[in-house]
Amino acid sequence: SQKIEQNSEALNIQEGKTATLTCNYTNYSPAYLQWYRQDPGRGPVFLLLIRENEKEKRKERLKVTFDTTLKQSLFHITASQPADSATYLCALIAGGKSTFGDGTTLTVKP
Amino acid sequence: DAGVIQSPRHEVTEMGQEVTLRCKPISGHDYLFWYRQTMMRGLELLIYFNNNVPIDDSGMPEDRFSAKMPNASFSTLKIQPSEPRDSAVYFCASSFPGNYGYTFGSGTRLTVV
Numbered sequence: 706s707q708k709i710e711q712n713s714e715a716l717n718i719q720e721g722k723t724a725t726l727t728c729n730y731t732n733y734s735p736a737y738l739q740w741y742r743q744d745p746g747r748g749p750v751f752l753l754l755i756r757e758n759e760k761e762k763r764k765e766r767l768k769v770t771f772d773t774t775l776k777q778s779l780f781h782i783t784a785s786q787p788a789d790s791a792t793y794l795c796a797l798i799a800g801g802k803s804t805f806g807d808g809t810t811l812t813v814k815p
Numbered sequence: 816d817a818g819v820i821q822s823p824r825h826e827v828t829e830m831g832q833e834v835t836l837r838c839k840p841i842s843g844h845d846y847l848f849w850y851r852q853t854m855m856r857g858l859e860l861l862i863y864f865n866n867n868v869p870i871d872d873s874g875m876p877e878d879r880f881s882a883k884m885p886n887a888s889f890s891t892l893k894i895q896p897s898e899p900r901d902s903a904v905y906f907c908a909s910s911f912p913g914n915y916g917y918t919f920g921s922g923t924r925l926t927v928v
Contacts, residue, residue: 739916748819748906749858751916794858802871803848803917805858 707732711795711806718785719814726780726809728795733804735797738771738778743792743808752793753780785813821907821920828927833895836923839888840909848917849882849892850906858906864890865912897927 712727728738737756741749755762755771755778762769768781782789792808820839828834840847848863862872867884875882879898884890894901904924908917 741916748908748919748922749917751918754916801863801865803860805850805860807857 707804709733709795709797709804709806711793711809713809714807715810715812717812717814720786722785724782724785724789724811724813726793726795726811728778728780728806730776730797733776733797733799735799737798738769739796739798739803740767740769740778740780741794741796741805743794749794782811785811787813787815789813819907819909819918819920821905821923823923824921825924826926828897828925830898830927831896832927833893834897834901834925834927836892836905836907836925838890838892838907838920840890840907841918842888843911844909844918845912846910846917847884847890848908848910849890850908850919851903852906852922853903861892894925897925899927902926 708731710729718724737754739754740752742752743749753762753764753769755769757773766783770779790812792810794805794808796803796805822837845866849861850858851861852858861874862882863870864884880894882892904922906919906922908919910917
């Protein structure tokens with residue numbers, strides 16, 4: 706069956722460090738993958754998209770990698786700040802349909 | 816642009832009542848999605864439209880749920896009759912065609928008692 710797993714429910718890191726979040730999937734052939742940020746009581750906010758033929762994408766302090774052989778995407782936040790604390794969701798898009806992971810809650814401590 | 820607008824923000828209703836959730840997508844976005852989010856099941860796609868036409872409703876839980884998009888600027892999700900297990904946050908999102916991210920609304924928190 707199709708499955709998306711985000712590495713852990715919660716990740717705690719110190720301010721200034723790099724946060725790395727993982728999204729693994731099975732039995733999908735996604736055309737592309739998206740990452741979203743969700744704050745409590747709000748809808749997800751789109752951050753980055755990476756296509757199946759792309760290895761890496763960057764936007765300011767964010768970096769996403771996509772390995773279709775390993776069936777894995779890594780999401781990095783460099784020089785993390787307390788304001789980066791939120792839940793981060795990955796979403797796989799295949800055949801026009803989107804499937805979201807359960808999310809990883811990141812807490813950046815000052 | 817005001818973004819994707821959903822109403823109401825909160826809805827409390829009694830079991831058996833009809834509930835209608837509303838969504839105004841971003842102008843120019845051809846795709847509209849309805850999602851449901853719960854702690855147990857995460858964010859689930861219920862149905863999506865392309866140019867006002869329903870494309871895939873396989874995520875709609877059962878016949879009590881229905882969705883319409885009468886024009887490019889308005890969509891509704893209706894639950895009739897509502898049940899306590901329908902309690903969740905319902906999100907509407909829209910996007911351009913192609914490889915773009917989705918813009919989500921603020922959601923409607925539905926509580927069925």
